[in-house]
Amino acid sequence: MSPLVAGLVQVGIVFAALAVAYRPLGDHMARVFRAESHTKLEKAVYRFARIDPDAEQKWSTYAYGVLGFSFAGIVVLYLVQRVQSVLPFDFGRGNVQPGMAFNTAVSFVTNTNWQSYVPEAVLGHAVQMIGLTVQNFVSAAVGLAVATALVRGFTRSRTDRLGNFWVDLTRGTVRILLPIAFVGAIVLIAFGVTMSLKSGVDVDGQIVANAPVASQEAIKELGTNGGGVLNANSAHPFENPGEWTNLIEIFLILLVPVSLTRTFGRLVGDRKQGYVLLGVMGVIWTAMLAVIWTAEANGLRPLEGKELRFGVPGSAIFADATTGTSTGAVNSLHDSYTGLGGGAALLNMLFGEMTPGGVGTGLYSILVMAVIAMFLAGLMVGRTPEYLGKKLGRKEVTAAAVSILAMPAVLLAGAGVAAVLPSTRAALNNPGAHGLTEILYAYASASNNNGSAFAGITVTNDWFQSSLGLCMLFGRFVPIIAVLALAGSLAAQRKVPVTAGTLPTTGPLFASLLTGAVVLVAALTFVPALALGPIAEALQ
Amino acid sequence: MDNFAKQSWAGLRILLAFTVLLGVLYPLAVWGVSRLPGLHARAEARDTALVAVPREGERYFAPRPSAATLPASGGSNKGELNEDYTRVVAERRAAVAHREGVGEDRVPQDAVTASASGLDPHISPEYAALQVPRVARASGLPVEQVRALVAAHTHGTFTTTVNVTALNRAIDAAGR
Numbered sequence: 132m133s134p135l136v137a138g139l140v141q142v143g144i145v146f147a148a149l150a151v152a153y154r155p156l157g158d159h160m161a162r163v164f165r166a167e168s169h170t171k172l173e174k175a176v177y178r179f180a181r182i183d184p185d186a187e188q189k190w191s192t193y194a195y196g197v198l199g200f201s202f203a204g205i206v207v208l209y210l211v212q213r214v215q216s217v218l219p220f221d222f223g224r225g226n227v228q229p230g231m232a233f234n235t236a237v238s239f240v241t242n243t244n245w246q247s248y249v250p251e252a253v254l255g256h257a258v259q260m261i262g263l264t265v266q267n268f269v270s271a272a273v274g275l276a277v278a279t280a281l282v283r284g285f286t287r288s289r290t291d292r293l294g295n296f297w298v299d300l301t302r303g304t305v306r307i308l309l310p311i312a313f314v315g316a317i318v319l320i321a322f323g324v325t326m327s328l329k330s331g332v333d334v335d336g337q338i339v340a341n342a343p344v345a346s347q348e349a350i351k352e353l354g355t356n357g358g359g360v361l362n363a364n365s366a367h368p369f370e371n372p373g374e375w376t377n378l379i380e381i382f383l384i385l386l387v388p389v390s391l392t393r394t395f396g397r398l399v400g401d402r403k404q405g406y407v408l409l410g411v412m413g414v415i416w417t418a419m420l421a422v423i424w425t426a427e428a429n430g431l432r433p434l435e436g437k438e439l440r441f442g443v444p445g446s447a448i449f450a451d452a453t454t455g456t457s458t459g460a461v462n463s464l465h466d467s468y469t470g471l472g473g474g475a476a477l478l479n480m481l482f483g484e485m486t487p488g489g490v491g492t493g494l495y496s497i498l499v500m501a502v503i504a505m506f507l508a509g510l511m512v513g514r515t516p517e518y519l520g521k522k523l524g525r526k527e528v529t530a531a532a533v534s535i536l537a538m539p540a541v542l543l544a545g546a547g548v549a550a551v552l553p554s555t556r557a558a559l560n561n562p563g564a565h566g567l568t569e570i571l572y573a574y575a576s577a578s579n580n581n582g583s584a585f586a587g588i589t590v591t592n593d594w595f596q597s598s599l600g601l602c603m604l605f606g607r608f609v610p611i612i613a614v615l616a617l618a619g620s621l622a623a624q625r626k627v628p629v630t631a632g633t634l635p636t637t638g639p640l641f642a643s644l645l646t647g648a649v650v651l652v653a654a655l656t657f658v659p660a661l662a663l664g665p666i667a668e669a670l671q
Numbered sequence: 672m673d674n675f676a677k678q679s680w681a682g683l684r685i686l687l688a689f690t691v692l693l694g695v696l697y698p699l700a701v702w703g704v705s706r707l708p709g710l711h712a713r714a715e716a717r718d719t720a721l722v723a724v725p726r727e728g729e730r731y732f733a734p735r736p737s738a739a740t741l742p743a744s745g746g747s748n749k750g751e752l753n754e755d756y757t758r759v760v761a762e763r764r765a766a767v768a769h770r771e772g773v774g775e776d777r778v779p780q781d782a783v784t785a786s787a788s789g790l791d792p793h794i795s796p797e798y799a800a801l802q803v804p805r806v807a808r809a810s811g812l813p814v815e816q817v818r819a820l821v822a823a824h825t826h827g828t829f830t831t832t833v834n835v836t837a838l839n840r841a842i843d844a845a846g847r
Contacts, residue, residue, distance in 0.1 A: 137829035176692075180685035192674065199678030203686050251743035261694035268693045269686070297685060304689065309697065316701045323721065326705040326714040331742050335836070337724045339790065340742040341716055346701040363744035366787030368721040374829050431751040432760065435784040439735070439793040442830040464787045466748035473750075565750040587748030671752055 138424065138444025141378060145448065148382050149389050156386065157393020157405075163306045164279045164299065164398070173301050180297070187292035190619025193280055194612050196296030197273055201240050201608070204266060208236035211262040212254075220256035222330045227253060230596040237600045239263050241607035242270035242489060244351070244358030244459055244582035245599060247590045251340035251362055256328060259360060264347050268312070271354030271387075272303035274491025277611050278391065279303075281495045282398045284618030285519040288625045293618055303491075307387070308354060315349035315383055322379065323372035324348055344369050352383035355489040357459030357582040365449070365462040366438050377445050377462060384452045384460070388412075388487035391494045399519055403637035408497055411645045412455075412487040419479050419486070420451040426472035426669075436464030447472075454479035457489030459582025466560065466569065466585035473585065474665025477572050480579045481653045481661075483538060489580065495614050497645075501636070502531040502617070504648040508634055517633060520626040530617035537609035538578045539656045541602045546574040546660070552594060560587025564671070568664035573599060578606035720837040722790035729809035730842065732794070732802050733770075734835045735781050736763055739789025747785045760784065771801050793832035796825055810846050820845065 132140070169177070169184055177184045188196065211218075212227035212235060227235070231248055238245040239262070248254065254263075276299035283293050320326055326345040331338040344360045348370055351357060357364075365371040365380055389409065396405025424447035427433055437446045446463035453460050454476045465476050479486065485496040502518055506528045509516030516523040523531075549555050549570050559566040569585040576583055577599040584590075590599060635641065705714035712718065723734035724741070738747040749756035763783040768775040779797040799821045807814040824838040825831060 132829060134830075141829055176685065176688045179688045180681060182681055182685065192678075195674045195678040196682070199675055199680075200682030200686065202675075202679050203682035207683070207686060207690075249743050249745075260698045261690055264698060265686070265690050265694040269689055297681065301685070304693070309693070313697065313701065317704055320701075320705050320710050320714055323713050325716045325721075326702055327716065328702065329715070332716045332719065334719060334722055334724050335726055335839075338742045339716075339722055339724070340744070343698055343702060345705065345714070346698040361744055363739075363746065363788035363790070366746070367744050368788060368790055368792060369716060372721050374827065432780065432784050434780045434786075435749065435751070435760075436746045436787045437784075438786050438788060438791050439781055439795065439832050440791075440827070440830060445829065462787065464746045464748050467746070467750060469751055560748050561750045561753050563752065565752060585748070586746075668750070668752060 134428070134442060134444055137442070138448070141444060141448060142420070144378055145381050145385070149385055152386060153390050153393055156390040158397060160307055160391065160394040161397035163302050164394075166302070170305070172305055176301055177297070182297045184295060184298045186295060188295055189291050190280070190293050190615045193293050193296045194615045197277065197611055197615070198608065200296075200300070201273065204240040204269065205236045208239060208262050208266060209233060211258055212236065215255060215258050218255065218257035220328060222255050224253055224255050230593055231591065234596040234600045237603050238582065239266040239356070239358060240270055241580050241603045242274060242354070242356060242457060242492070243577060243580040243603045243607070244356045245577055245584070245603065246358055246582070247596060249362045250342075250360060256343055259342065259347060263358060264350065267347065267350040267354050267356045267358070268304050268308050269300065271308060271356065271490040272300050274489055275303035275307070276300050276491065277614055278491035278494040281498055281614050281618045282395060284621035285521055286399055287622045290622050291619065293615070293622060308350065311386070312350040312353050315353060315379070316345045318379065319348055319376060320345045322376045324376060325369040341369060348380070349383065351460060352380045352458065353387065355384060355388065355456045355458040357453060359460065365460045366464070371462055374440055374445065377441055377449065380460070381449055381452045384456050384458050385487065387490045388456050388493040391491070392487075395494060401637070404519065407637050407642050411642050411649070412485065412493075412497065414646060415482065415486040415649060416451060416455045419455060419475055420447060422475040423447045423451050423472045426469045426475065430469040430472065432467070436467030438462065450476050451479065453583055454581060455486045457484040457492055457579060457581050459576060461583050464586060465572070465583060466587045470564070470665045470668030470671070473568060473572070474661060474669060476583070477568065477575055477665060478653065478661070480575045480581050481657050482649055483535065483653070484579045484581065485649065492580070496610070499531045499534045499614060499617070500648050500652070501645055502527060503535060503652070504641075504644045505634070505636070506531070507648065508644055514632060517627060518636060520629070521621045521624050522627055526620045527617055530613045530620070534610040534613035534617070535652060537613070538606050541605045542574045542578040543660065545578070545598050545602050546571050549574070549594070549598065554592055554594060558589045558592065558595065560589070564664055564667040568668065571660055571664050574602055577602040580607050720792055720834050720840070723792040723836045724790070726839055730806060730846070731839045732799060732806055732835045732842070735791050735794060736783065736785045737789040738785040744788045744790055746787045746789055771805055773801060777801060792834050792836045794835050796831055796833055799825075799833040799838070806842065810842055812842070812845055816845065817842070
């Protein structure tokens, strides 16, 4: 097979698998978040946590739930790392240093999974399991919960109640993520992914580190987390040993974000509303794949930082999937990509992670962008904009704008300061424009909770650990608070009837508007920065 | 603030429940299944040809260059316009050409670029073919037999690759 045909076949297989799963999973998720009753396991969890699952919450209480749960998660994950030496399976790797432990705790709780550490040298199996694996699940479930709350804002009327955060969190975890991750982990083992409690394995006289990989690998991709159990992440043959595991992992990355558009359509009672979002995500994703693939196939050293079993197409598809969602797992080193290919991966994140975006985060981000798009359309025709039967007034548009602008604000501030700090020079792995891209990529990855890296940059000094940690926090929670505030004010409204003047949001006009909004907001914000980094490199 | 504190305590309690379920029971259940016959050896990467480490001696096929520091994995992270690294690649090309006694233009890409993991078990069929005469000479095996061993270890659905770890073990077995 020529590389072109082989690549197209692989894309076709991923699309076909997603198409098969789309309806059943999308409908299942809609049922989960609408269900009246609780399972036995869920009741046990609520009893243990002393939570009343039938109490509905206002948007502010829901937001306090997200913040309180995440705060508890950061504290626990920090402490678990700091006492690693007393835990089993630590292999003498010692307690994690404070700056690194803070950064890692924030990173995994915010679903970023940025890694400033080398796993094989720093973390034992206990921290990986009781610390990181847990957050791989629940940080994704938080995204699902917030997305569900926003959808309820559109579907409910004249209420100040958005549902119960603890119930949404628990259901997303035990009814959606856990069963798929379990099956996924077993399938991955059958295809050769490792699952060992030993520290390493002897290969022709040399020790190569091993770990309980499969259980974390499955949820790492499914939850759009991306933190590698091993340093080389999904490029490591123990995490991703072959062509088929590669396709399975790409499928798992895209599965929930894509299927959520179906869930959305079901919940708002008009499946076309979901299809149009999927169409916009799909068009941008496919266009970005074409750019990355073409750029990499025509690079000077196309195989540098790539695994031979994936080749250029298998690497490009993975790179597009991981940066278009907020995953950040890598099966090739983006730092060794061409100016254009690496720049496209960066731009994927700068779109704000909505093509198709992370688990839950992708759906709520594109809904916020839809609010912006309808606002722009309203300005053009001089009419109060509406979306899904709700008026978009000052409060709603302000919340949407805050949600959209938080990421660029912290990204550009952090990257700007880092670029002029004298200590940054020693941290870079490449000179010139490519070095600037390493900085931009790091802050884009943190602020968008992606987690992939131009990994040559050394981010272990105090400035990087703390500033990237703050970018992850602001990039995660400012949008979440704004989205929940938006949901609250939408839910309080009564539905407005559809009239002749209502712009339909299921057709090509709306799709074009939304695509334009996604691309324009990113372009207007980031073109100057991109011109100095990847664009300058691509033109050399 | 009261509300935040209250929700944080609730969050801590539910997190403990999730830690038992997702951090202990889930991975141990997966590990338990991985003990089943048929999965066990794979899960432990036993007798594995999943990764390649370089082996001493002219009689072995060389894997791709590695930027990893074992037991950890990793790559170079060097960009294509990095001049220092371009020199490193040129030196590798010259070394491979010298080792195999061929012109530099015959050295394939995968022979001079580091993989992402630093453990890539594969080389291209071109790079394997380039090494066949030297391996045959050093191991004392007939060229035809070495070529047949290469063919037996050439696989791939979308990308055709040669597993260098398995191939070198076959060379060992044939030489005995």
